[in-house]
Amino acid sequence: xxxxxxxxxxxxDPYLDLEEIDGKKALDFVNTQNQKTFAVLEAEKEYASLxxxxxxILNAKDRIVYPSIxxxxxxxxWQDATHVxxxxxxxxxxxxxxxxxxxxxxxxxxxxxEKEQKKWVFHGATALYxxxxxxxxxxxxxGGDAHETREFDVRTKQFVPNGIFLPExxxxxxxxxxxxxxxxxxxxxxxxxxxxxxxxxxWWKRGTPLSEAKTLLSGxxxxxxxxxxxxxxxETPYLLLNKSLSFYxxxxxxxxxxxxxxxxxxxxxxxxxxxxxxxxxxxxxxxTVADKTYSQGSLIAMDFKALLEGKQHVELLFKPTPxxxxxxxxxxxxxxLINVLNDVKxxxxxxxxxxxxxxxxxxxxxxxxxxxxxxxxxxxxxxxxSFENFLEPTSLFVYNLKNRKSTKVQGLxxxxxxxxxxxxxxxxxxTDGKNVPxxxxxxxxxxxNGKNPxxxxxxxxxxxxxxxxxxxxxxxxxxxxxxxxxxANIRGGAEYGPSWHQAGLKEKRQLIYDDFTAISRDLIKRKxxxxxxxxxxxxxxxxxxxxVAFTQHxxxxxxxxxxxxxxxxxxxxxxxxxxxxxxxxxxPDIPEEWAYIQKYSPYHNVKSGVKYPEVFxxxxxxxxxxxPGHARKMAAKMLDLGYPIYYYENTExxxxxxxxxxxxxxxxxxxxxxxxxxxxx
Numbered sequence: 001x002x003x004x005x006x007x008x009x010x011x012x013d014p015y016l017d018l019e020e021i022d023g024k025k026a027l028d029f030v031n032t033q034n035q036k037t038f039a040v041l042e043a044e045k046e047y048a049s050l051x052x053x054x055x056x057i058l059n060a061k062d063r064i065v066y067p068s069i070x071x072x073x074x075x076x077x078w079q080d081a082t083h084v085x086x087x088x089x090x091x092x093x094x095x096x097x098x099x100x101x102x103x104x105x106x107x108x109x110x111x112x113x114e115k116e117q118k119k120w121v122f123h124g125a126t127a128l129y130x131x132x133x134x135x136x137x138x139x140x141x142x143g144g145d146a147h148e149t150r151e152f153d154v155r156t157k158q159f160v161p162n163g164i165f166l167p168e169x170x171x172x173x174x175x176x177x178x179x180x181x182x183x184x185x186x187x188x189x190x191x192x193x194x195x196x197x198x199x200x201x202x203w204w205k206r207g208t209p210l211s212e213a214k215t216l217l218s219g220x221x222x223x224x225x226x227x228x229x230x231x232x233x234x235e236t237p238y239l240l241l242n243k244s245l246s247f248y249x250x251x252x253x254x255x256x257x258x259x260x261x262x263x264x265x266x267x268x269x270x271x272x273x274x275x276x277x278x279x280x281x282x283x284x285x286x287x288t289v290a291d292k293t294y295s296q297g298s299l300i301a302m303d304f305k306a307l308l309e310g311k312q313h314v315e316l317l318f319k320p321t322p323x324x325x326x327x328x329x330x331x332x333x334x335x336x337l338i339n340v341l342n343d344v345k346x347x348x349x350x351x352x353x354x355x356x357x358x359x360x361x362x363x364x365x366x367x368x369x370x371x372x373x374x375x376x377x378x379x380x381x382x383x384x385x386s387f388e389n390f391l392e393p394t395s396l397f398v399y400n401l402k403n404r405k406s407t408k409v410q411g412l413x414x415x416x417x418x419x420x421x422x423x424x425x426x427x428x429x430x431t432d433g434k435n436v437p438x439x440x441x442x443x444x445x446x447x448x449n450g451k452n453p454x455x456x457x458x459x460x461x462x463x464x465x466x467x468x469x470x471x472x473x474x475x476x477x478x479x480x481x482x483x484x485x486x487x488a489n490i491r492g493g494a495e496y497g498p499s500w501h502q503a504g505l506k507e508k509r510q511l512i513y514d515d516f517t518a519i520s521r522d523l524i525k526r527k528x529x530x531x532x533x534x535x536x537x538x539x540x541x542x543x544x545x546x547x548v549a550f551t552q553h554x555x556x557x558x559x560x561x562x563x564x565x566x567x568x569x570x571x572x573x574x575x576x577x578x579x580x581x582x583x584x585x586x587x588p589d590i591p592e593e594w595a596y597i598q599k600y601s602p603y604h605n606v607k608s609g610v611k612y613p614e615v616f617x618x619x620x621x622x623x624x625x626x627x628p629g630h631a632r633k634m635a636a637k638m639l640d641l642g643y644p645i646y647y648y649e650n651t652e653x654x655x656x657x658x659x660x661x662x663x664x665x666x667x668x669x670x671x672x673x674x675x676x677x678x679x680x681x
Contacts (some may be wrong), residue, residue: 015633246583249267275301279304287411342550346387374386390441397618453483455486491511492541565626618671
């Protein structure tokens with residue numbers, strides 16, 4: 001972000017200088033506010049204990065070692081007190097399943113960071129199929145979304161000399177085979193979208209300059225993120241090209257014989273893969289084919305050969321009930337694996353293809369919590385999944401298709417005494433009459449006297465479902481301190497499928513904020529808490545939710561933790577990746593759309609003479625997704641209006657706010673020290 005790209009003047013926005021990420025004025029503000037926050041919160045009597053408890057949990061040796069399967073090996077990335085920045089390692093699947101610990105360390109991020117004097121953060125690795133040892137490793141300096149890509153050989157445990165390399169950018173790269181790759185990156189001037197993501201996808205031959213790569217797809221500046229990937233149906237590969245028209249719509253092409261074949265599916269549908277000669281597609285809107293309508297949220301299969309010929313032969317695989325939504329889909333050698341939410345609680349099913357129809361079988365997974373598909377291997381029908389809920393520590397299971405049995409592989413230790421607490425699910429009416437659910441975790445002997453320190457967490461956007469989770473830090477740093485925790489399942493998420501999300505898009509967004517307000521008032525009505533003891537927390541889009549909540553209803557809250565937030569909704573589409581979210585919020589440069597955005601934009605609705613809670617803004621200098629200028633400007637404006645606030649900006653960590661466990665422990669200790677200070681008295 002440079003001053004040359006600014007479209008308004010300092011007279012119109014006196015805090016414009018704070019958008020200069022590494023500008024002197026901006027960093028002076030950050031340092032000053034950080035020190036003021038540290039002086040107060042780190043002096044709280046609970047702080048040292050909170051920090052140490054958080055760090056102990058984060059560095060625990062008996063955490064789950066999550067597997068990523070490639071061929072005969074399980075790969076894992078691990079951070080602890082010894083490996084602060086982490087190690088990438090592997091062992092055979094057989095040894096992993098036997099509970100052994102004979103890990104082979106492939107890459108030591110601490111040693112690499114020391115050697116190269118960079119703050120390297122591991123962003124994952126992509127294998128050459130079916131696996132001869134070559135990987136494309138992504139490394140971020142400081143934790144932002146942008147990363148370098150380097151080729152790594154796990155057999156030699158070295159980066160490949162003169163191997164594949166991409167400089168820092170928000171890139172996408174994948175092997176087609178050992179000597180050919182599909183790449184979208186910053187190719188130079190004019191190659192990025194207005195959102196700062198790649199516009200062009202190319203075919204790159206090993207040993208040739210990137211500048212000579214052949215263009216496969218050249219998009220438009222208004223696209224979001226154009227990319228290519230390899231889809232496999234058994235051993236048959238297909239080259240998929242996606243031209244993202246918005247955050248939720250795209251044109252999908254299969255590149256064959258030097259041609260891009262447009263797939264005749266709805267722009268808002270998601271092509272999830274190819275299996276048994278069928279394109280597996282999730283619908284986000286109703287779709288009528290040959291006089292038959294397939295409902296929103298359904299999973300369908302389409303004959304892929306016919307689809308390439310422009311024909312549409314459709315089979316229905318899964319149709320959600322009004323209480324269900326399709327959370328995720330994975331593929332094993334001979335099965336489709338679908339993860340379904342039913343009133344925000346997970347159910348896992350296998351879909352098997354018979355000669356004439358598909359068969360659905362429920363997996364014997366635990367109930368009343370959240371299931372996540374961890375790793376599915378296309379070379380086998382066995383797969384790993386995890387289960388957790390608010391009081392039950394996360395467990396990792398392996399499922400064996402032959403005996404149709406789940407076996408627990410690992411489990412987190414209990415970081416707090418769950419038998420002291422209970423979980424309840426309540427529903428409150430939204431302004432449109434819809435039932436909006438939320439979970440309450442409290443002590444079994446909680447007294448409904450309106451005096452319980454209560455933390456309400458919300459997100460409400462981008463089709464992200466807020467599901468039950470196990471958190472040692474939340475349990476230890478909040479529940480065990482006498483707190484009540486509440487998770488909101490408001491509109492904007494995916495708890496009940498695409499319609500739950502679409503109900504709050506663009507001009508309808510106030511419905512999301514009204515849902516959150518309704519839950520807040522219901523907590524007070526039930527005497528679980530009161531305004532004096534009610535705090536709220538959210539990050540990113542949830543940070544925007546926090547900003548709207550305290551500017552629209554300051555009387556409801558006594559604490560607000562506003563993390564990596566969007567707040568200036570007039571300029572959000574000018575800052576970093578902001579333009580990519582106009583499908584969610586609308587375009588503030590269009591007067592008709594700014595008219596409804598302006599009504600809730602926190603930066604434009606904070607005013608003098610109002611009794612606001614003392615907000616705690618938290619962000620990261622190296623967040624290259626949501627610009628730290630949002631938090632900086634809002635904090636500065638509130639300070640100048642005479643409002644006391646708290647502010648913490650970590651100098652690295654990207655959109656997650658932290659890169660190391662020490663940084664994560666400090667982040668947690670600061671926010672819970674603040675919450676206890678504000679809500680427990």
